[in-house]
Structure formats: C-alpha cells, structure tokens
Amino acid sequence: MSQSGRVRPARRRAATAAVLLLGTVLVLGGCSAEQRDEWSRLALPExxxxxxxxxxxxxxxxxxxxxxxxxxxxxxxxxxxxxxxxxxxxxxxxxxxxxxxxxxxxxxxxxxxxxxxxxxxxxxxxxTDTSQEPDLVVGVIGQQWSWTFNYLDEEVHEIGTINDRPTLYLPVGQTVRFELESPDVIHSFWVPAFYMKMDVIPGHPNSFQVTPDREGSYAGRCAELCGAYHQSMLFNVEVVSEQEYQDHVDGLREAGQEGIIEPPIRGAYDDEVLSEENTGGDHE
The missing domain is CATH 1.10.287 (Helix Hairpins)
Known part of the structure; x- marks a missing residue:
C-alpha cells in the first residue's frame, strides 16, 4: 500500500473523532442549567x-x-x-x-x-441512625394498595385509598422520623428526592429519619412489587413552612381525622370491594 493510501484512513478517523467531539460539545452546550446540574449528579434528582x-x-x-x-x-x-x-x-x-x-x-x-x-x-x-431525638414522628403504614400517615405528635391521621392519593406534609428544617409498618406484604417507602428508601415489612417495624431542607412538592411511591395494584401505591410529599404544616394538621383535626390508626387495617382496595358488595355492585 502506498504512503498516501495509509494516510487517508487515518485522516478519516481523525475527522470522525473531531465531528463526534464537536457534536458532544454542542449537545452539552445546549442543555439548560437544570439539565447540567442533573448531569453533575449523574441522573439523581435535586x-x-x-x-x-x-x-x-x-x-x-x-x-x-x-x-x-x-x-x-x-x-x-x-x-x-x-x-x-x-x-x-x-x-x-x-x-x-x-x-x-x-x-x-x-x-x-x-x-x-x-x-x-x-x-x-x-x-x-x-x-439509619435514629439516636438523635426528632422534632416530629410520622407513622407510615403501607397497605395494599395505598398509604396511611399517622402524625403521632399531633394524634391525627390521613388514610389513602387506591383512588385517592394521600399527601404527607412535613415542616422544612425539622428532623422527622418515619416509623414503618405493614399489615399485609412487603412494601418499600421511597421519596426519590430524599435519596432514601426503606422496606416496610410485616411484623418487622423499620425506621429512619431525615431533615427536609428545601420547600417544594415531591413524589413518593412504593419501590417493592407488592401485588396487582402496586402501581397505585403513590403519594405526594409537601415540604412547607412550620405554619403551613400546623395549618394542615389543624385541618385534619377539624375534618374529624383525629386519633392514630393502628395496623392491621383493611387494604384500600378491599374496602372498595366490600362497599360494592354491600350496595349490590358487581366486581370481577
């Protein structure tokens, strides 16, 4: 092979590498600041x-x-x-x-x-260290197929159903301990923005605590395949000011949602089935 014949493939490879490098730079340069932050976190949420x-x-x-x-x-x-x-x-x-x-x-x-x-x-x-005394304690019950939140310090609760997604309110800047229980199967309590999840195991209470430091609305879900309606085990998290948190707790109390719900509780799906049966509804 001639000298020129050996040079041409090398030039083609160099040109290809230059084009790929330029394309990468242009793609990254076109990303928003939020996208670049996500890249720096390697796809973790804020x-x-x-x-x-x-x-x-x-x-x-x-x-x-x-x-x-x-x-x-x-x-x-x-x-x-x-x-x-x-x-x-x-x-x-x-x-x-x-x-x-x-x-x-x-x-x-x-x-x-x-x-x-x-x-x-x-x-x-x-x-997983829970030796520090938290500012508030939230009892979390994962049941098929929704969540129940007990605000233990305030003695009020919120029960989710398969069709009614519950919302967990937390005050910003305060340490909250989650005490996790399940009356039926293994679930997993996960708020992606908290970077933390923990299994909710029947007969084996778990707990962890975090300190939310940024107000906002966050998604929560079950991260363990727990049955036919696992995809419905969603909940919302609102990290708010202390006053907004207290207003929400007072609203639960005024709505008659006082007291602490103790497991075992009937699953949200089962409640709806019984309701349909009692009213003569059909259910497959």
Whole structure:
C-alpha cells in the first residue's frame, strides 16, 4: 500500500473523532442549567434533605469506580488487540498464564471494593441512625394498595385509598422520623428526592429519619412489587413552612381525622370491594 493510501484512513478517523467531539460539545452546550446540574449528579434528582450528600457522594463514587474499572479493562483489551495482532501467517506466542496480569486482576478489584465497602457501611450506619431525638414522628403504614400517615405528635391521621392519593406534609428544617409498618406484604417507602428508601415489612417495624431542607412538592411511591395494584401505591410529599404544616394538621383535626390508626387495617382496595358488595355492585 502506498504512503498516501495509509494516510487517508487515518485522516478519516481523525475527522470522525473531531465531528463526534464537536457534536458532544454542542449537545452539552445546549442543555439548560437544570439539565447540567442533573448531569453533575449523574441522573439523581435535586436533593431535598440534609442527609442526601451521604447517598449522593456514594452514588458518584461508585460510578467513578465503575469507570475506572472500565478504563482498565478496555485499556487491556485494546493493548492486547494491538500488541498481539496477527502478523503474517504465524500465530503469536501462546502462554498458559501471565503472572503480572493475573496479579493485576487480583489486586485491582481490592482497590475498588474495599473503599466502596467501607464508605457504604459508614454511610449506611449514619443514614439509619435514629439516636438523635426528632422534632416530629410520622407513622407510615403501607397497605395494599395505598398509604396511611399517622402524625403521632399531633394524634391525627390521613388514610389513602387506591383512588385517592394521600399527601404527607412535613415542616422544612425539622428532623422527622418515619416509623414503618405493614399489615399485609412487603412494601418499600421511597421519596426519590430524599435519596432514601426503606422496606416496610410485616411484623418487622423499620425506621429512619431525615431533615427536609428545601420547600417544594415531591413524589413518593412504593419501590417493592407488592401485588396487582402496586402501581397505585403513590403519594405526594409537601415540604412547607412550620405554619403551613400546623395549618394542615389543624385541618385534619377539624375534618374529624383525629386519633392514630393502628395496623392491621383493611387494604384500600378491599374496602372498595366490600362497599360494592354491600350496595349490590358487581366486581370481577
């Protein structure tokens, strides 16, 4: 092959790489500030509690470790492709093992797994620590297929149904402890903006606490496949000022929603079935 013939493919590859790089720059440059922030969080939503940095940093650290492993593995693959590419009709020298490479494969994962395990255990211990006295306690009951919220300090409640999504009100800047219970199957209490979720297990109460630090409306859901109407186990979270929180609690009291609901309670779907049966309605 002539010298010019070898140069042309190299130029084409360089031009292709330049076009891809330019396209990436243009795409990123066209993103909004909110989208760029989401990229910096690696797709995590905007945080809403004081505890989110613990999970956010662990999430980003895990991705960095994954990229490091990927770069190492791909680097070795590319090196092997180039160094041992076919030259003529003779095969490269065959060996049973390579001590340096096998040592690298043994030691390299330790540099990834040990720090990841350490920080995971450390952050998990901090996230599940409930030794600090909270400002308020909310009892959360996950039932098929909705949620019940008991404001234990105020002794009022809100019961959701399969067709009526409940709303959880929390005061900004105050530490809230969630006490989780289930009367039927395993659910999972998850508010994505809190970066925290925990299983709601029958006969095994769980608890964790967070401190919301940003007012706003957030979505909550069950993160555990819990039955036929799992997709209906949605709820809203409103992080509001202390006065708005108190006004909501007073509104529940005025609406007659006083007292604490104790599990087991009948599932929202079952209540509707019984209502239809008592009124002669048909239900498949």
């Amino acid at each position: 945080p809403a509690t004081e505890e989110t940095p613990l999970i956010g940093n662990l999430w980003i650290g895990a991705w960095i470790a994954a990229f490091a492993v990927g770069v190492l593995v791909w680097g070795l693959i590319i090196w092997a492709v180039i160094a041992y590419r076919r030259r003529g009709d003779e095969l490269p020298k065959q060996t049973r093992f390579n001590i340096p490479i096998e040592f690298l494969y043994t030691v390299a994962p330790l540099f990834v797994l040990v720090p990841l395990f350490y920080f995971t255990a450390d952050h998990q211990e901090q996230l």
